[in-house]
Every structure is written in C-alpha cells, then in structure tokens.
Amino acid sequence: MVSDAAYIDELNCQIRRHPTSFAGKMTQGLLDLHREAYPIDTHFDSISGRFQLGGDFEAETYEPGLSKPLPWLVVRLFRCLLPHGQNKPLFNHANREGFNLGMGGAVSCGHANLQNILGRWAGESWSVIEAEHENLKREAAENENARLCSTVSETRAAAEAGARSLIFAVEGAHCLGASPWFGSETSRKDRLANLADLKRNKGAAYITLDHYCGTDISRAGVPLNPLSPWGWRRGGLTEFGERVVERAIDLGLVIDLAHSNTRSVLDTCRIAKRRGVPVLASHAGSRRIMTGLRSVKNTYTRRMLSDAAIKAIVETGGCIGVVIGTQFLVSARFNNFRKMTDMPLSTYLDHYEKLANLIGFFGFDVDPWNHLCFGTDFDGGLASIPWEIRGARDLPLVTLAMRERGWPDERIKRVYSENFLRVWSAAETGAVAGKSGP
Numbered sequence: 001m002v003s004d005a006a007y008i009d010e011l012n013c014q015i016r017r018h019p020t021s022f023a024g025k026m027t028q029g030l031l032d033l034h035r036e037a038y039p040i041d042t043h044f045d046s047i048s049g050r051f052q053l054g055g056d057f058e059a060e061t062y063e064p065g066l067s068k069p070l071p072w073l074v075v076r077l078f079r080c081l082l083p084h085g086q087n088k089p090l091f092n093h094a095n096r097e098g099f100n101l102g103m104g105g106a107v108s109c110g111h112a113n114l115q116n117i118l119g120r121w122a123g124e125s126w127s128v129i130e131a132e133h134e135n136l137k138r139e140a141a142e143n144e145n146a147r148l149c150s151t152v153s154e155t156r157a158a159a160e161a162g163a164r165s166l167i168f169a170v171e172g173a174h175c176l177g178a179s180p181w182f183g184s185e186t187s188r189k190d191r192l193a194n195l196a197d198l199k200r201n202k203g204a205a206y207i208t209l210d211h212y213c214g215t216d217i218s219r220a221g222v223p224l225n226p227l228s229p230w231g232w233r234r235g236g237l238t239e240f241g242e243r244v245v246e247r248a249i250d251l252g253l254v255i256d257l258a259h260s261n262t263r264s265v266l267d268t269c270r271i272a273k274r275r276g277v278p279v280l281a282s283h284a285g286s287r288r289i290m291t292g293l294r295s296v297k298n299t300y301t302r303r304m305l306s307d308a309a310i311k312a313i314v315e316t317g318g319c320i321g322v323v324i325g326t327q328f329l330v331s332a333r334f335n336n337f338r339k340m341t342d343m344p345l346s347t348y349l350d351h352y353e354k355l356a357n358l359i360g361f362f363g364f365d366v367d368p369w370n371h372l373c374f375g376t377d378f379d380g381g382l383a384s385i386p387w388e389i390r391g392a393r394d395l396p397l398v399t400l401a402m403r404e405r406g407w408p409d410e411r412i413k414r415v416y417s418e419n420f421l422r423v424w425s426a427a428e429t430g431a432v433a434g435k436s437g438p
Helices: 004-017 028-037 046-052 069-081 096-102 113-122 126-142 152-160 185-200 239-251 262-275 299-303 307-315 345-361 392-404 409-429
Strands: 040-044 105-110 146-149 164-171 206-208 254-256 280-284 319-322
Touching (some): 004 392, 028 409, 040 409, 046 105, 105 126, 146 152, 152 164, 185 239, 206 280, 239 254, 254 409, 280 307, 307 319, 307 345, 319 345
Parallel strands (some): 040 105, 105 164, 146 164, 164 206
C-alpha cells in the first residue's frame, strides 16, 4: 500500500479539486482518527458484484468485454435502465487497494441475483451462496491486510491488529432456497436448515429478509419479480416468515430489514422487541427526508423507510445505515424537468443529521446517534456517489467533512462501527445493551 504521506497528499489533491467542499485539509491526525473509528460498511457489494460478473477485486476497475457476453450484457442493461450521474455511476466504487486504504471492514453479502429476477426458473440458489462464501474466503486469504471475521470479538481483534475485517452476510431470504409454488413443508425445512448453516458454518452476521423479489417469507418494499408466485402478495411476514425470524434470532443472526416493506418491518420488529434483540437496516434512510422540491414518488422513494418503520427499528435498539447513492437520497425534479442524479457530500451528511433529529422527535430518551450506522451499498447499482469522493479510498474525506460539521469524535466512532458492533453483539448474546424505548 502507499505510504501515509503519499496517501494524505492524494486526499489533499482531491480536496483541491473541490475547494468549496472542505474548509481545511487532510492531516495525519485526521487519518489516525479515521482509522481509530474503523469504518465498517454494513453493506458492501463490491466484492460480490465483481465475483458475479467475473471480475477481479484486485483490479483498479472492471469493464467486462465481449469475451464475457453475459456480464457485458448485464452491465449495459444497468446503464440503459438505471439512472446515472457523472461521478462513479453504478460500479467501480471500490477495489482491494481502495478497501485497504479507506475502510476498516465491510459486510460482504452473498446474492442470488438471477433467482431474484427469474425466481425458480433461474435454478437452485443455495449453491450460489456457497460459492459467494468461498469467494470471500479466497479474498481474505489473498489480501494480507484482511481477516475473515465471523464474530464481534474477531472483528475487534482485527481492528486492534490494524487489519481489515471481511464479514459475510446474505441479501434476501430467497437465497436460502426456492419458494414452493403451492407450499411445501419439505422446502421450508430445507431452507431453515440452510439458515442454520449460514450462521454455524459460514459465520454470517445477518440475513436481509428481502431483496427485490416476493417470497413466502415476507414482502419487499419494491417487489420486481413478476415470475414469482409470491410477487404480488400483500401484507408483511407470513406464518413461515415468523418461523424464519424466530429461528434466525435463536441462531444469533441479525435481521436486516433494508429492503422490506413497512408491514414486514413492523411484524419483524414486534418479534424482535419481544425477544429482546435489535434489528438492522443496513443500507437505507428516511423516506420523509429524501423527498424534496417537486418530489417524485418512484421505486427509490418506496425503497426508503417510513416513519413507522424507523420508529419500530429504534424501539428494538437497532440501527440504520444511510445508503450513499444519489437516487436514494434525492427525489426531486428541477424546472427543466431533469432528475437530479448528482449531489455533494453535504447532502449525504445532511441525511444523517435530519434522521437523528427525526429519531429525537419520536421522543426516545436516548441519544438518537446510537441508532445510526454506516452502510454505503458501494457497487450496488448506485446512480452516482457524492462528487467529492471517488469511492472507498476517499472515505477519510467523509471523516474530514464530519469533523468540519462539528461531529464529535465519539459520534464519528459510533456511526462508523460501534453502533453496528453493539447490534451484532446483542444478536449474538440475545440481550440488547442499552436498549431504548419511547
């Protein structure tokens, strides 16, 4: 890796490109604070995304050529169908060097994306997750600065040793196995067995109940899978979904509600509150805050959390990470009717501060900053990221911006890592430390 002096010069060069965004410059003291805060990205798609598209996480960028027809087609479909701005749209937010330089750790999720879109027609999903886990193990073995961590204590040990932590998780309960067309207790038993394997043998930190497809477990906020027999089902958790949540809690898995609809969030939080464990929304934000001038209700608006969902998550003692993609933080059209697809870093930090104010407005008698964490969704098909940063390698500039906005060092540490580790630890032990309530 580059020396601290060269890295600081590089970050200051980035500041000079954006002279109105920062009042000061990067120093060794700020870099030391950033490392001490140990930013853990609670939802990091860069490793998984490159693996699925046949790319190398060590490479600076990944651009599939015609020799890889399916990845080539997928990337071009993304670029045609998804909104994208000027700064790092969609992909290439992080590689191995950028991860090692700018981050403390990351939760890398396994995905079954074809099954997410095509359902059972895409084939069996659990083998995809096993391959994702093996790939993360390979990345940990090849990256001399990283460790594969399956517990909070292992993650803290990595931080103390100055190593990066790689943490496994799964996005979408459809990854556990295909939902049966007409219901099958055998299928349900198989998926519950895979859920246990996810924790016991793969050391996963959490499972996200939904992604972008409907299942017989719960309902996504934005179900985009018309081929699923459950795609148009209304409501929240099913009876089987309640069994999945209870079993995940028994195993010590954190439940992630980043993609679930409000009803599913409320149903899950009711169970979590009764069981005394917190939940997580790894890469989300507030629907109320994202809507702005001439707001447009669309897929991205519905993907964010309602006030009721935020309140329910906080009542469990859980925390919420704010996704860094522009399409999730700004939903506005200007007078020329063009959609805003770029934003400054200040918009990202504004969302954190307004979300903390919203939590405080709900009347909880604890510090609302105890309930916010750091979940970027890097390389998760983001329209664009704040124009001051190039991706993971520039995250110390986020720390600089936090400091310049008056964030105390203690708050920075809590948002970057401590709040997530508290939630993960509470799930492991079954007891919430510092649980809040109205």
